[in-house]
Amino acid sequence: MFKKVLVAEDLDSISIAVIQVLEELQVPVIHHVKYCDEGLLKVKKALVENEPYDLLITDLSFKSDHRKANIETGDGLIEAINRVQPKLKKIVFSIEDKSYRIKTLFNELGINAYVSKGRNSIIELRNAIESTFNNEEKILSSDLSFNFNDKALIEIESYDISILKLLSQGYILESISKEFKDLSITPNGTSSIEKRINKLKIYFKANNNVHLIAIAKDFGLV
Amino acid sequence: MFKKVLVAEDLDSISIAVIQVLEELQVPVIHHVKYCDEGLLKVKKALVENEPYDLLITDLSFKSDHRKANIETGDGLIEAINRVQPKLKKIVFSIEDKSYRIKTLFNELGINAYVSKGRNSIIELRNAIESTFNNEEKILSSDLSFNFNDKALIEIESYDISILKLLSQGYILESISKEFKDLSITPNGTSSIEKRINKLKIYFKANNNVHLIAIAKDFGLV
């Protein structure tokens, strides 16, 4: 079993249960952080001291509070860790259940397992830890039934997300076009952006831009 | 201390910790349900058997799954329980931290305490349970710093929420007007609704309707 595990989870009500699982699995060293920044520090320190972690279990969303944080999300934490210890095994334990979000975690951040917080997630988490230890790949908790080959949501790319983000911030077409030109994002003509928004509206069955943003928010895209 | 407590919480990773707290407080009977419907049933059954609960601890949001549910939220559960056992003491334990939402819980559903899930919420929950037992009123966990007398968000009333809801569903002004006429909600002229949307835009510093809905989503108003 794993020898040294780091848990990044802000809610104490949840970390208690996660740590309990690790104890049951007889993990000798279990560390727990409530802030992403702290997590990165611990990983770096462990590397320097030549006693690196061999597993990270992290949440995705962290509450912000009075402390100013450099890294605010689990995504960010993983990204930062990938730069210093890319081979660290990573399990994400989060409430998020949107296939788009989860796929990018596997494909772009190289996580080993995703466990969705739910009614029977503790046993799922336990299984995921064991499977990860046995070098299985792309482990998904069983309540997530989407297919990895499903192209549907992969088609939505970062370009679309950028448009949706700006729309949700109150930008009008012309401003988006200008912003894209400044950032050298192409295509950036108002027409092209308009066309793309149209596709999104068809895809999400949205009546208008207001509706579209409401749906995008529900999907956790922005 | 309380003699019979019902915990309504779908996430097993959280309920473990909540139940642990109740055990530490020496509550002799602790029941736990993962679905709202089940919670209502248990409360009714306990009443019939003349062994009613004396405390409810509930989450607000419950994941939906294959099971078809009549009550889908903690709000709904409390509302239903209020009809059969209005004097039952109620603590809400949720991640929600929007003052608007929390105020309505106290004012309209008569909850006794609100504990926000956070980095030190278990001790807060424990305190809230004890305070509730001692008949203290309107207990808020300490990380929620808003003022009960703060008028700001109280001004947003259900009429505004209705407008925002319909907007977020892709309705145009005229359709909203028609819908309001059907439901006998007044005022229902397109002009009045337009004016109200304008006020909301000013209030939330939104540039346009798209922006407004994005903000409303963030605030958890719709």
Add this chain to the structure above:
DNA sequence: GATATCCTTACGGGAATCCGTAAACGTATC
């Protein structure tokens, strides 16, 4: 190099919004 194809951009008319002003209505007061 001619042709086809795809992608990007431009343009224009109609619909919905944004925003200010004014009329109609309801209620209270005298």
Add this chain to the structure above:
DNA sequence: GATACGTTTACGGATTCCCGTAAGGATATC
């Protein structure tokens, strides 16, 4: 009943969105 006041509704012009069509540009194929 006349007046005043606040709320609701109506109207109109400017802006933006919406949606279709078409022109311009790049690339691939022959």
